[in-house]
Amino acid sequence: MQELTLEPLTAKAFAPFGTVLDTDLAEKRMINEGTTERFHALATADTETEGGRTILSLFRGQPRVFPYKITMMERHPLGSQAFFPVTNRAWIAVVAEDEDGLPGPPRAFRVPGNVGVQYARNIWHHPLIAVGEPCNFLVMDREGDGTNLEEIGYPAPYVITAP
Numbered sequence: 001m002q003e004l005t006l007e008p009l010t011a012k013a014f015a016p017f018g019t020v021l022d023t024d025l026a027e028k029r030m031i032n033e034g035t036t037e038r039f040h041a042l043a044t045a046d047t048e049t050e051g052g053r054t055i056l057s058l059f060r061g062q063p064r065v066f067p068y069k070i071t072m073m074e075r076h077p078l079g080s081q082a083f084f085p086v087t088n089r090a091w092i093a094v095v096a097e098d099e100d101g102l103p104g105p106p107r108a109f110r111v112p113g114n115v116g117v118q119y120a121r122n123i124w125h126h127p128l129i130a131v132g133e134p135c136n137f138l139v140m141d142r143e144g145d146g147t148n149l150e151e152i153g154y155p156a157p158y159v160i161t162a163p
């Protein structure tokens with residue numbers, strides 16, 4: 001079993017997999033007569049393949065138990081999927097490059113509790129990994145016809161020893 005090292009999340013490191021949703025990186029607009037900061041367009045949803053539409057949901061993730069084994073990955077061929085934490089708790093995003101239709105070795109990123117990510121359409125990722133306590137996330141992804149979930153198991157598990 002190969003141990004995964006938690007990498008710090010940067011927009012550059014995550015670029016092959018999607019977008020980092022970070023207010024510090026966003027265009028900030030003062031609106032509502034200066035009473036509100038608008039962190040504009042953190043991400044653009046990609047959900048219209050095969051007539052899909054964008055929805056916003058709330059996920060309440062139960063904390064994973066560590067050491068945590070990464071035994072599978074999934075991807076959504078028809079749409080992107082964005083997670084933004086509502087509970088200000090650091091969490092973990094695990095992604096992988098595609099290798100001839102299968103997930104390559106995973107990369108695990110430590111995500112601050114006030115930062116989100118959007119997995120681009122058809123990007124291998126692990127389902128939500130909440131840490132420490134039940135955590136709420138706003139999730140923007142696709143609703144529509146067609147098969148938008150592909151899951152593949154790894155021949156041998158990887159492990160994240162500690163968050």
Ligand SMILES: NC(=O)N[C@@H](O)C(=O)O
Pocket residue numbers: 074081125126127128
């Ligand atoms: N199943 C579901 O809606 N969630 C997963 O896609 C996930 O990435 O957590």
Ligand code: NI
Pocket residue numbers: 074076081125126127
């Ligand atoms: Ni997913």
